[in-house]
Amino acid sequence: MTKRTGTAAPVLTTRALNRAFLDRQLLLRRSGMSAADAVEHLVGLHAQLPKVPYYALRARLADFRPEELSDLLASRRTVRIALQRSTLHMVTARDCLALRPLLQDVQERRFRASFRKRAEGVDLARLAEVSFGLLExxxxxxxxxxAALAELWPAHDRLALSMAARALLALVQVPPRGLWGQGGLARHTTVEQWLGEAPGEPSAEDLEAMLERCLAAFGPASAGDMQIWSGLTGLREVVDRMRPRLRTFRDEHGTELFDVPDGPLPDPETPAPVRFLPEFDNLFLSHRDRTRVIADAFRARTWKGNQAFSVFLADGFIRGVWRIEKERRGAAAVLVAEPFEPLSRAEHEGVEEEGAHLLDFAAPGAVHEVRVTGSGR
Structure with a gap:
């Protein structure tokens, strides 16, 4: 629920934030949006692994066909490019051109943190020029x-040289990598070559517009949340400039939250269906305080080293992990759901039902089984 404390900003409970977030993420009910509209509404889909965007939209859209998203990628209406947090995202071509300049500093900071010492002494302007020509x-x-860059800088680490190019240039990952049902090496070219247009120059207005879109899809959110979502730093001053046209709230810990004027705030008791999400979904990577979607006690169980597990939602919160195991050379597919805590009977049934639908999507033609382990039913 929303609480009011005198003249102070209204307080949004964790459950109220959860339902607002799910609504904006198209997870309270499946949307009739097209795949392209959903990708743009969500300000991109995490795409570190090729199948992740498909499973993300399958959870969010009614009658989603993976071929629809695959066709967008093949026709260059969507692209795969390093954006938020310097991680690979699938975005529309329009957003690629608009967002990449705004997130340039994110790419360069990641390079400096991980590779700069290994590229010490390299003329980075020259490297960018040479790389651009090679990738064109x-x-x-x-x-x-x-390997090609090492011909000019033989004393330097080859990975560091290529990562410098990744940071300095807007590079898209080209198909067949990322197409549904196909494979391929991760090959890259320039945005200019792939889309026939160069990204523009970033402006303060463009940055504010991006943050408003973040709030529309991930809000209400704090300035710190927006920094986590984007990978940018120093956003407090930007958000303060935007304050006159934003709503403000506080969470139960007193953190100030911002929101677009028309952001939906559903009743906290709105039922939330079971949903299966892929690894690295932006739902659980985009806030400093992630308790709106997962209890702190369970966070460590969604990761192992650098590997994220696929998760499922029950009553709106991440309540367990899942995987699909292929058996008998693909003739059988078993979805294994592992709850973090006992599920209610209704939740258990929801996991079984949604899991069966997911198997229809992921393994058509195979014999299917859903196993829910240790649910406490």
Whole structure:
């Protein structure tokens, strides 16, 4: 619920934030949006692994067909490019051109943190120029690009050289990588070559517009949340400039939250269906305080090293992990759901029902089984 404390900003409970977030993420009910509209509404889909965007939209859209998203990628209406947090995202071509300049500093900071010492002494302006020419000729893997750059800088680490190019240039990952049902090496070319247009120059107005879109899809959110979502720093001053046109709230810990004027705030008791989400979904990567979607006690169980697990939602919160196991050379597919805590009977049934639908999507033609382990039913 929303609480009011005198003249102070209204307080949103964790459950109120959860339902607002799910609504904006198209997870309270499946949307009739097209795949392209959903990708744009969500300000991109995390795409570190090729199948992640497909499973993300399958959870959010009614009658979603993976071929629809695959066709968008093949026709260059969507692209895969490093954006928020310097991680690979699938975005529309329009958003690629608009967002990449705003997130340039994110790419460069990641390079400096991980590779700068290994590229010490390299003329980065020259490296960017050479890399641009190489990638305009044909798409290359980072290994191929690093080998080509090492001909000019033989004393330097090849991976560091290719990562410098990744940070300095707007590079898209080209199909067939990322197409549904197909494979391929991760090859890259320039945005200019792939889309026939260069990203524009960033402006303060463009940055504010991006943050408003963040709030529309991930809000209400704090300035710190917006920094986590984007990977940018120093956003408090930007958000303060935006304050006159934003709503303000506080969470139960007193943190100030911002929101667009028309952001939906559903009743906290709105039922939330079971949903299966892929690893690295932006739902659980985009806030400093993630208790709106997962209890702190369970966070460590969604990761192992650098590997994220696929998760499922029950009553709106992350309540367990899941995986699909193929058996008998793909003739059988078993969805294994592992709850973090006992599920109610209704939740258990919801996991079984939604899991069966997911298997229809992921393994058509196979014999299906859903196993819910240790649910406490």
């Amino acid at each position: 000729e044909r798409p290359l893997t980072f290994s191929e690009l690093g």
